[in-house]
Structures are given as structure tokens and as C-alpha cells.
Amino acid sequence: DIDECSFERTCDHTCINYPGSFECLCHKGYTLYGLTHCGDIDECSISNGSCDFACLNTMGSYECVCPPGKKLHWNKKDCVEMVKCLPNGKPAPKAQLVCSKTGGIESCFLSCPSNTLFVPDSENSYTLSCGVPVLHGKAQPRRNSTLPSCSDSLAPPIKQKARFKIKDAKCHLRPRSKEKTKDSGKQAVSDNCQVTFVNLKCDSSKKKRRGRKSPSKEVSHITAEFEVEMKSEEVSDTCNIDCVRKRMEQKLQTAIKTLRKSINKQQFYIQFSGTEYEVAQKPAKATEGHEACSTGQVLQDGKCVTCSTGTFYSGEHNQCVPCSPGTYQDTEGQLTCEPCPSNDGQGAAGARNVSQCGGKLNLICSPGHYSSDGFKPCTVCPLGTYQPEPGRTLCFPCGGGLVTKYEGAVSFQDCETKVHCSPGHYYNSTTHRCIRCPVGTYQPEFGQNYCITCPGNTSTDFDGSTNVTHCKNQHCGGELGDYTGYIESPNYPGDYPANVECIWNINPPPKRRILIVVPEIFLPIEDECGDVLVMRKSASPTSITTYETCQTYERPIAFTSRSRKLWIQFKSNEGNSGKGFQVPYVTYDEDYQQLIEDIVRDGRLYASENHQEILKDKKLIKALFDVLAHPQNYFKYTAQESKEMFPRSFIKLLRSKVSRFLRPYK
Known part of the structure; x- marks a missing residue:
């Protein structure tokens, strides 16, 4: 047997050798074409990615986007009112930027209790976001959207961007040492700023010093974006909306000034799940033995392994810890778990997504059903609509006045179309005809209402293609x-x-x-x-x-x-x-x-x-x-x-x- 996998360029992603042959596999979000190549799947071409509003394709993945005044539901597909007052629900806890001064030294803490995402971009840089950004004017709002009933967001949020520099330090998110924590005893002057959304990017680069023979210095740049929402309850007779805005802007500017001083003195920490992390360290500290793996990873059998979904990385214990009941984590290598929508602390530990929040999977609406929050009690999709996924807040209409064979339909194929479309075609519910899939798309199934876009930069030779194998890379020369x-x-x-x-x-x-x-x-x-x-x-x-x-x-x-x-x-x-x-x-x-x-x-x-x-x-x-x-x-x-x-x-x-x-x- 020749091991084809030992050759260069055999497969784009993963190669598996078998006696007498081999097989290529692609990473998640990619599909195989041309026997050995992997191309990004355009999930948005498959029924709009099942998104309620708009769909955005990314390399290896996709995301659903919502119009202003609405936010993404926990199922990451539906759009719901910005603040839903569920009878048993509390609003998600907000991020807080707390700055204090003790003995002439400024120190700042950013606590991230919910909606956090940690992305290690490379060995010496990472991005971290905390909270949910308020989308204003990015997409056209739907006519029928009612304004949030609870605490209304009045105007566009206050946004400020700041750039900081730390000399002789590398961008590594590491737990703060115990001795340092003891020092920060009683806080004298404390500034507390509630932040709706923070996006922080830390990037290290070596700076060559000209002429001298001295070693090159590490310089870390931190770019931080802050968003603060304005609430109607803060407006009073003595202070109108403009006055509230000015106050908030000043408060945020003061906090950023203090933050700059604290960063210069390396006294800026971020708190996840009770552990405080240093944003960047001086090289001397980074040489401790147990820190061989990057943050979000632990050492197993001599290899660095990323903490799986349903767990979070605890810097304090340097291990992956299962999410506690009432929280979940659907992304690998994170530093905290997200609170469940119901927030009652019920359910099993180690929930890998919101549907496991209740501990029992049967609390979630099954395909063909929907409810206002995706949990039971659920309503059956009425005639003329369908829903292929669990945990949704709506059903999709067949369109064109078509009805379904029964209530609780789970796919467009349950809609009673006027003609039955064969593979390589899609059903147009306006003209009630089968249309050939255009060049660059294909459809392997009978009776569908969409064609799938070819992966990566590939296209088909002709229209009416029925298989991904018809998608070919045209690039050459x-x-x-x-x-x-x-x-x-x-x-x-x-x-x-x-x-x-x-x-x-x-x-x-x-x-x-x-x-x-x-x-x-x-x-x-x-x-x-x-x-x-x-x-x-x-x-x-x-x-x-x-x-x-x-x-x-x-x-x-x-x-x-x-x-x-x-x-x-x-x-x-x-x-x-x-x-x-x-x-x-x-x-x-x-x-x-x-x-x-x-x-x-x-x-x-x-x-x-x-x-x-x-x-x-x-x-x-x-x-x-x-x-x-x-x-x-x-x-x-x-x-x-x-x-x-x-x-x-x-x-x-x-x-x-x-x-x-x-x-x-x-």
C-alpha cells in the first residue's frame, strides 16, 4: 500500500489512508469538491441559513443578523424584541468597568458575566468581546416590530474607541497571581460604569530598536471599543435626554482615562467566573512551567487540548470545568459559561447549548412546533407553514398561498406544490413553476425551494446541476x-x-x-x-x-x-x-x-x-x-x-x- 497521505498536497484538510486507497475529509463548515479539495459551504444559500431575518456567510460558518430594535434569540436564528420581560426571566447581567484608586495607584476591572466570546487569533494576540452590541440603522427595521416594553433604549448608544500601548509585555490572558490579589485591599475612590458592549483586541509585535545592539522590545497594543446604552428611566425633569447623554459620555471618558493609567501600570484585569485575568504580562512572568498551553487549553498526554463545549477554562485551577447548572457553553475554549434564559439555576451541569439548559432536552419545542421563547408549552405550526428545527419562535410560510398536507409540517416538501420539482431545480412559489438551478448552484433533492451555492470559488459548467461534484474550481494558470x-x-x-x-x-x-x-x-x-x-x-x-x-x-x-x-x-x-x-x-x-x-x-x-x-x-x-x-x-x-x-x-x-x-x- 502506498501511503498517499504522506505526499504533499494530497488533501486540503484531513487525509485518511486505507489499504489501496485514501479519503479526504473537510473541517466543519466546508465541503469536498474535486475529490481532494475543501470549499466553504454557503449556508445562507440553503433556505437563508434558516435565519428569521438576514444571513451572513463567513469562512467555515455563518451567522444570522437581526434588524434594529431586535436581538438574536438563544437559538442563534430567530430575532426577538431587544428586552423580553419573561415572567420568570431576569435581564442578562451587564458588563461592568470598575476603576478605583488605592494609595495613588489606579486599577481597573472589567467583569464579564454574560455574552462573552474569547478568540485567540494567534500565539501573541487575541480578541475578546463582552455583552451584546446595539445595532442601529444597519438594517431596515420591519414594519410590524413593536418597541421593547421593559426598559426602553432611547437613542443610539454612546460609542467610544480607545487605543492603549503596553511596553515590554506580551498579549497573554493569564490568571492574576494570588499575591497581587491580596494587595488590592480596601478601595478608596471607586468609579462604576455599566457597559452594554465591550470589544477588546490585544496584539503584540516586536519593535526593532535602530542602531543599537540592544534586544528588540515587545510592544502590545490594546484596542478597546465601548458601547453604553441610554435608558428611559434615567431621564428626569431636571435632566433631559441630551443631558443624560452628556453625563454618560463624561462618565465613560473619565473611566477610559483611568483605564489608560491602570494599563500603563499593568493594573487592568478582566474577571470571568470569579477568576481575574491579566491582559498582558512582562516576559519574566510568562516563563512559569505550567503555562505551556495557551489560555482556554489544558495539557493532556503531553498535548494542548482546547476545553470542549459544556465546559469553561478556569485559569485559577488551570483545568476545564463543567458549566454549573443554570449555565451553558456552546463554543470551545471559553473562559466562562453563559447564563440560561430562565436563570433559575435549574438543570444539569455541563450544558453544551441552550436546549440542554433545562437539563432535560424535552423542554424544548420539537420541529413542526414553535413558542415565544422556543421552550414548552409549544404551538403546532399552522397549515401552510413548516419548521424543520427544534427550539424555534416561528414557522416559515410555504408562500404563494400554498397549504401543507397537515399541521406541524417540518419541511418545505410538506407544502402541496402545484408541480413536483426534480433534482437540479427549485420551486418558485410566485410563478408555481420549477426553475433550473442557475450556473454556480446545485440541488440534489426532489421538491426543494432553493438551490445550494457551490463551495469556495467553484462553479458549475451548466445550469440544472444536481450534485456538489458538478462544482469545479475554475482557477488555473x-x-x-x-x-x-x-x-x-x-x-x-x-x-x-x-x-x-x-x-x-x-x-x-x-x-x-x-x-x-x-x-x-x-x-x-x-x-x-x-x-x-x-x-x-x-x-x-x-x-x-x-x-x-x-x-x-x-x-x-x-x-x-x-x-x-x-x-x-x-x-x-x-x-x-x-x-x-x-x-x-x-x-x-x-x-x-x-x-x-x-x-x-x-x-x-x-x-x-x-x-x-x-x-x-x-x-x-x-x-x-x-x-x-x-x-x-x-x-x-x-x-x-x-x-x-x-x-x-x-x-x-x-x-x-x-x-x-x-x-x-x-
Whole structure:
């Protein structure tokens, strides 16, 4: 068995080797195309991502967006009024920025009790958000939206952005040491600022000091955005809305000033689940032994493992702790758990999403049902509507006056359409006709009302596609000039697209020539030349041609270019398609021209099956190219290594030629 997974570029994401074959798998949010490639799934093209309002596709994921005055429900799909006064519900606790001064030293704490997200961007930078941003004027509000009844948000929130700098410190979120916590005893002057939303980004970069030989310094930049909401209860006879706004702005500015001083003295901490974290540290502190893994990860069997959903990372204990009853966590590697909507502290520990909040999964509305909060008691979806997902607050209409066969329908396929659409089509509920899926989309199922957008940057050759395998990468061509590289048909090893034209230019470094190996090439056999691969000196049809084919060849061939530069063109028609080709090339020193020609023109190189396999094996071709690009490297491979890699007859063939050429007088 050849381990295909050991080759470079076998799969985009994950490769699994089986006896005699292999399989490529993609990360979550991506789908396979062209046998080995992974492309982002556009979930928004699948029934608007099941979003109540708008859908935003992101790499590997997507998110639902709500209009102003509404916020995303816990199911992350529906839009509900900004403040819902549930009989047993309390509003989610707000973030607080508390700054105090003790003995002339300012220190600030940001406590994040709910709606927190921690994203480690790289080893030395992270982003952290706390609270829910108020969307104002980003999308058109719906006509029928009633204003929140509880505590109304009066006007656009107060927003302020600030940038801070910490010298000699790295962006690592680490638990604050115990000694430091003891020092902060009685607080003298304390400023307390309730914040609706905070977004904090910490980024470290090395700053080179010019001229001197002193070591480069670490500089960390913190960018913080604050949003503070204005509430109607704060407006009084003595202070109108403008006055409240001014007061709030001043309060926030004062807090940011104090925050700047506290950051300069490295006295700024963020609190999650009762643990205080330092935002950035001086290098000396970062060398403690147990801190081998980044925040949100723990050491298991010598590997750093991210804390799973249903748990949070406790910096104090340096371990993953299950969410306590009444809280949940649906994202990996977080520093706290989110309070459940009911907030009554009931339920099981370790809830991985809101639906597990009640501890019992049966508290949530099942597909075909809905309720105002997604929990029981639920109402059946009425006739003419359907709902495929659990825990929703609405049902989707069939549209166009269509009815469903029964109440509690769970899919558009339950709507009684006038015609039944086959795969490759979608049902238009306005015209009541089946429409072919446009180019760049596909639909594998019967009776659907949408077509799925092709993954990544792929598209289909024609409309009416029924499968993701019809989605092909169209990208190809380019400037090549390194010592070695590949020319491959678009979408390889999947079938190449129709009506495509690719042009590559190989322009080797000075005093170097080009050697090409065509291990195998698959072009459909047609009466006249259909799909063509041609290599010549330039785009001019009369220039020196090195290679041209419009057929399938499964026997490998190696040849040197007849010109110093190569212009390569691949053209396909709208007819049949094939797997195409992946052609490696290498450039060699022109002083070795005679030797290379001698090797590639020797019939023995292609005579035996064994030798042919070498030119098809990616690992062996790499070793062979290493020798051809720099023949003296032949002596670098030990006899044992060569024996294990290549058949004896092949080594014999090479050895005689290389030795004779490099050591002619021995």
C-alpha cells in the first residue's frame, strides 16, 4: 500500500489512508469538491441559513443578523424584541468597568458575566468581546416590530474607541497571581460604569530598536471599543435626554482615562467566573512551567487540548470545568459559561447549548412546533407553514398561498406544490413553476425551494446541476519561476471544467533550463482534437513547440524544454471532460544539459514497469528532481536510502551516468 497521505498536497484538510486507497475529509463548515479539495459551504444559500431575518456567510460558518430594535434569540436564528420581560426571566447581567484608586495607584476591572466570546487569533494576540452590541440603522427595521416594553433604549448608544500601548509585555490572558490579589485591599475612590458592549483586541509585535545592539522590545497594543446604552428611566425633569447623554459620555471618558493609567501600570484585569485575568504580562512572568498551553487549553498526554463545549477554562485551577447548572457553553475554549434564559439555576451541569439548559432536552419545542421563547408549552405550526428545527419562535410560510398536507409540517416538501420539482431545480412559489438551478448552484433533492451555492470559488459548467461534484474550481494558470513546481488542470484530481483556458509561463532563474515530467494525462478521446495541452516558447503559434497533446497517455514521459522559457496553454471545449493532469517540472543548471538529456532520452528509463512507477510516485519524483536539479546531491543519498527508495536497475542507470559526468577522470 502506498501511503498517499504522506505526499504533499494530497488533501486540503484531513487525509485518511486505507489499504489501496485514501479519503479526504473537510473541517466543519466546508465541503469536498474535486475529490481532494475543501470549499466553504454557503449556508445562507440553503433556505437563508434558516435565519428569521438576514444571513451572513463567513469562512467555515455563518451567522444570522437581526434588524434594529431586535436581538438574536438563544437559538442563534430567530430575532426577538431587544428586552423580553419573561415572567420568570431576569435581564442578562451587564458588563461592568470598575476603576478605583488605592494609595495613588489606579486599577481597573472589567467583569464579564454574560455574552462573552474569547478568540485567540494567534500565539501573541487575541480578541475578546463582552455583552451584546446595539445595532442601529444597519438594517431596515420591519414594519410590524413593536418597541421593547421593559426598559426602553432611547437613542443610539454612546460609542467610544480607545487605543492603549503596553511596553515590554506580551498579549497573554493569564490568571492574576494570588499575591497581587491580596494587595488590592480596601478601595478608596471607586468609579462604576455599566457597559452594554465591550470589544477588546490585544496584539503584540516586536519593535526593532535602530542602531543599537540592544534586544528588540515587545510592544502590545490594546484596542478597546465601548458601547453604553441610554435608558428611559434615567431621564428626569431636571435632566433631559441630551443631558443624560452628556453625563454618560463624561462618565465613560473619565473611566477610559483611568483605564489608560491602570494599563500603563499593568493594573487592568478582566474577571470571568470569579477568576481575574491579566491582559498582558512582562516576559519574566510568562516563563512559569505550567503555562505551556495557551489560555482556554489544558495539557493532556503531553498535548494542548482546547476545553470542549459544556465546559469553561478556569485559569485559577488551570483545568476545564463543567458549566454549573443554570449555565451553558456552546463554543470551545471559553473562559466562562453563559447564563440560561430562565436563570433559575435549574438543570444539569455541563450544558453544551441552550436546549440542554433545562437539563432535560424535552423542554424544548420539537420541529413542526414553535413558542415565544422556543421552550414548552409549544404551538403546532399552522397549515401552510413548516419548521424543520427544534427550539424555534416561528414557522416559515410555504408562500404563494400554498397549504401543507397537515399541521406541524417540518419541511418545505410538506407544502402541496402545484408541480413536483426534480433534482437540479427549485420551486418558485410566485410563478408555481420549477426553475433550473442557475450556473454556480446545485440541488440534489426532489421538491426543494432553493438551490445550494457551490463551495469556495467553484462553479458549475451548466445550469440544472444536481450534485456538489458538478462544482469545479475554475482557477488555473500563472507565472512560475522557482526551481521546481507543478502545472495542473483546474479542479485536479476532479474533472476539469468546460470552456476553460489556462496559461502558465515558466521563466527559470538565469543559466537554468527546464525539465518536464508528464506522469500521466487524461483527456477525453474525440474524433478531432477537443481539449489540448501545448507547451512552446511563446504565445505565437509558430514559436518552437516542446510538447503538444489532446489524448490520454498513462505511460509517463520526461523531456527537456526546447526553449529557455516556456509558454503553456490548456484549453477545454464544452464537450466531455476528464481528470486532466498534474505535471511536475524542475529547472537545472545548463552546464548539466548533456547529462540530463542523456538520462531522459534513455529508453531504459521507461522500459520497465518499475521505472514508470518512479515517474508517477510523488515522493520518488521529488528525490529524482533533487538529483536532477543539483546532480551532486546524488552522492548525498546513502546507498541504503537509495536502495529502499528506488529499484536497483534504476540506481544502476543513474549511477553510471552521474558518475561518468561528474567524475570523468576517475
